[in-house]
Amino acid sequence: MQLSFWELKNWFTNIDFTIVGSGIVGLHCALELREKFPLAKILVLEKGILPQGASTKNAGFACFGSVSEILDDLRSHSEEEVLQLVQKRWEGLQLLRKRIGDEALDLKPYGGYELFLKDDESTYEDCLQKLPFINELLKPLFKNDVFSKEIDRFAFQGIHEYVLFNPYEAQIDTGNMMQQLLRMATNKHILILNQQTVTSYVEKNNEVEVVLDDFSFQTKKLFFATNGFAKELTNGEVKPARAQVLITKPIANLDIKGTFHLDKGYYYFRNFENRILLGGGRNLDFEGETTTALGQTEIIQNKLEQLLKEVILPNQSFEIEHRWSGIMGVGNHKNPVVRQLSENVFCGVRLGGMGVAIGSLIGKELADLMN
Incomplete structure (x- = not known):
């Protein structure tokens, strides 16, 4: 040139x-x-x-880890390391809010929820049993309990009765x-x-x-x-990790507000106004999703649509308006x-x-x- x-x-x-x-x-x-x-x-x-x-290209979650994600991290990291990770994420969110401002971020503090599918009994029981331990682990950082057990009020289907609520989570407009x-x-x-x-x-x-x-x-x-x-x-010790996402057309009388996590964070969804944005499924094909190529695959898109139909919007009709993907950076640590x-x-x-x-x-x- x-x-x-x-x-x-x-x-x-x-x-x-x-x-x-x-x-x-x-x-x-x-x-x-x-x-x-x-x-x-x-x-x-x-x-x-x-x-x-x-x-x-991300889903716009202002989050720092669900209970099952934190427990998963504790299998390969020390308690001190996990606390430091959560602290970095929390401090990063505060820095982002300070620099840009909540109004410009369109920050909505609806809180976050972790759901557990009926066929994942072991993760559900493990998370409920270790809830006090996780809250105690995070207490030096938040001074209060972060996670609490609540009855599902969103009429999701195929999930366990209780969800885990985190009031510190929010949505932003990416x-x-x-x-x-x-x-x-x-x-x-x-x-x-x-x-x-x-x-x-x-x-x-x-x-x-x-x-x-x-x-x-x-x-x-x-x-x-x-x-x-x-x-x-x-x-660097970095591997690409593709994340596939879709968003529905507007849905009349949508009553779902918040950020939601499923299956150790491998699936995540939220409302954006009166639409549902849903992403994840990398765990269905780790090898295939270790790529820098943007695009979608049938196996993951079919699973996302299945979750929409059977779990998230079981009694509502919906149409998918748009699909996309983004590339994250992951590693052994x-x-x-x-x-x-x-x-x-x-x-x-x-x-x-x-x-x-x-x-x-x-x-x-x-x-x-x-x-």
């Missing part, structure tokens, strides 16, 4: 910080760097028309959140270029040469905030990876499907590596 003198001068000369990825992590990193370095030239590169991972973040970055004179794919980079003395598809430029520091797409360039890769290259990746909750905090931690 042949660039003009003006393009080179204004966009690709004397760059202090280049951030790859314009999602939640990348934009929070850019905004934090702007606060630390008011005069710095900051460039954000995004390979899509919009953020390509999960930042504009589109509003990302639009506001982009607006804030632009207002702070942060340059954002879309449809720019970084193919490699080379460290040179005190700078990094960033190679795009058809040209390269120099930057003083390079940050990767590419989460599910991170493996190729960061060699739930802790995010925020580290210096070399003298002038850094990464903040592996958000473990909790990007809304921890993305802002990881962006801040990534920028704080400049201290």
Whole structure:
């Protein structure tokens, strides 16, 4: 690509910080760097028309883990590690709310519910039995019991009588959140270029040469905030994990309000106004969903539709209006990876499907590596 003198001068000369990825992590990193370095030239590169991972494609859950998810985490992490994970997610949500504001997020504090299918007796009994233990574990953070047992009042079918309620969970509008973040970055004179794919980079003395598809430029520091797409360039312990989602057309007299979790968080749904948004099913085909390709599969879409018909909306007619997918970043450990890769290259990746909750905090931690 042949660039003009003006393009080179204004966009690709004397760059202090280049951030790859314009999602939640990348934009929070850019905004934090702007606060630390008011005069710095900051460039954000995004390979899509919009953020390509999960930042504009998630379900809009402001959550930090259901009881079955936390119990699942305790099988591979210590109690202290799990408490720290929940704390990071909770602090990240507070940072997101502080930066963007509840009105701009369209935050709705309806609370969250965990449901248990009738044929999953063991998980149901395990969660009820260990409810006091989980509440005690989280008490240092919340000062109160987080989870309580309630009778299902939503007329779901095929589930156990009791649901677990969490008053600290909320819904946000994902589109509003990302639009506001982009607006804030632009207002702070942060340059954002879309449809720019970084193919490699080379460290040179005190700078990094960033190679795009058809040209390269120099930057003083390079940050990767590419989460599910991170493996190729960061060699991090990150695997992509596709999440498939659908949303119904408006449903008359819909009485469901809140965020809902099923099957250790592998399925999740919520209302958006008078529609149902439902996602998940990665556990039906872990290998197939370990991909960076956006799209849907019959096995997962059929299961989502079955849940809608038999469990969520058993006595209501509905039509599906739209389907999509997003790419998360997961690994063997739930802790995010925020580290210096070399003298002038850094990464903040592996958000473990909790990007809304921890993305802002990881962006801040990534920028704080400049201290």
